[in-house]
Amino acid sequence: MNDPHQSVMDIVFGRWRSQILYAGIKLGIFDTLGVVPKRADEVASELNLNRPHAYRLLRALASLGLLSEDADRSFSLTPSGESLRADHPQTLRGIVLLEEGPEHYAVWKHLCAIVREGGADGFVREFGRQIFVYAVGAAGYGAVFGEAMSSLSGGETALVLEALAAYDFSGFSHVCDVGGGHGHLLCTLLATHPHLRGTVYELPSVIEQRDMLWAEKMGVANRCEYVAGDMFTEVPGADVYLLKHILHDWNDADCVRLLSNIHKAAAPKARVLVAEYVVPGPDTPHFAKLFDIHMMCATGGRERTEEEYADLFERAGLTYRGTWYPASRLMGIVEATKA
Ligand SMILES: C[S@@+](CC[C@H](N)C(=O)[O-])C[C@H]1O[C@@H](n2cnc3c(N)ncnc32)[C@H](O)[C@@H]1O
Incomplete structure (x- = not known):
């Protein structure tokens, strides 16, 4: 049986996991790695990242089961990590970029107010426009939505x-x-x-x-x-x-x-x-x-x-x-x- 305390803790820290994943995708980590291990320093210089911070992000992604970490700070993709590459035939990259990206992140902060008051959705409250109207005007968001x-x-x-x-x-x-x-x-x-x-x-x-x-x-x-x-x-x-x-x-x-x-x-x-x-x-x-x-x-x-x-x-x-x-x-x- 699930430990009730642990079940709540898993919910509390769920967003940390999805934000770590989002950063990995947004910074290009999954696209630069493959099945052959690559050193963290190499990843950092290829992607122009701060070296110690890049290592810590790679380590966290490995802790989520998306990468494998070797003893010499080298990393490779696990099968789950492979599904996050842009060129994977069933890539999940788009859905991560949409759901954890700035727009969707922002609309969730209105949840309590929406439940209290009813009325306008979070997109209208945050951006002043309905989601599909916003998607037409903000080409970047429209492309991310389509990819998702x-x-x-x-x-x-x-x-x-x-x-x-x-x-x-x-x-x-x-x-x-x-x-x-x-x-x-x-x-x-x-x-x-x-x-x-x-x-x-x-x-x-x-x-x-x-x-x-x-x-x-x-x-x-x-x-x-x-x-x-x-x-x-x-x-x-x-x-x-x-x-x-x-x-x-x-x-x-x-x-x-x-x-x-x-x-x-x-x-x-x-x-x-x-x-x-x-x-x-x-x-x-x-x-x-x-x-x-x-x-x-x-x-x-x-x-x-x-x-x-x-x-x-x-x-x-x-x-x-x-x-x-x-x-x-x-x-x-x-x-x-x-x-
Ligand atoms: C949640 S998406 C679903 C897309 C697709 N059916 C799928 O499941 O992947 C909703 C779709 O409705 C389209 N849409 C929104 N308003 C529309 C309208 N007034 N006429 C035609 N399509 C519209 C959007 O462009 C978007 O692609």
Whole structure:
């Protein structure tokens, strides 16, 4: 059984770990190391760092299991450390830069005030603008946000496809991923189902990040179109809609507005597949219950239960059909139909 005192201490010092990790990435430590050990002094001079402090940071990263330290102050990457290199195929670099970077760090400090007062989210309180408006204006943040979404996508796409392994796409031809980011999920789905074509519908600022788009890289560019637009104004016609981490960004009224736009544009028997961290019943620990607090701080959105998604669907004229889960139940795919 867990020591209750130690459990609290682990929570208290959690941010130290993630800030040590952030510094390692931001300073380029993971990209300069490999499997062959390199001396701390060498790392410090390559990255232009203070030598004694660089050694202490490397030692702390090793203590977290991200690096291995030899007796002569040489360091190499562990398998976890390798996943933090920019060139790793499933790199987690982007998500660290976003979640521990200055903007997200700053919005969390408003949590107590938000819980006391309700009202504006932490992004609005800190920067005076809603997160996606800020992302368009602050190009640096927009790029970090985009990299983070792609970085998360590797693992999440696998979870979504696992959950939908038995899903029958044979009666459908056109899938639209609303707010689909750089298209990792949609392009993987198209690669898995060669009869499908797809549309990634996104803000212009995201589609302009040409080097980050997945369609060419995954060999599905002939079946995947990137369309710029505003999902609160209209969405393209399709017979399957994907929304991964979209509804959780918005309050109920905005979600109903978006789902109503989908209802309006959708083919008669269209399906809507909402991929989110679905909140399970009381007293079941789940990442969704933590992510929910992040949404409170960052966007004013929320994570929801199956019943709450069913209610949003109903208010937009859609009918809830059920929820698909991967074995881990980390994410859920909540399904609705137009007819
Ligand atoms: C949390 S991200 C999720 C991205 C992607 N679905 C994923 O799971 O990686 C939300 C996305 O919604 C997009 N978005 C926000 N407002 C939008 C709007 N009005 N119209 C279209 N896309 C929008 C953002 O640009 C962002 O890529």
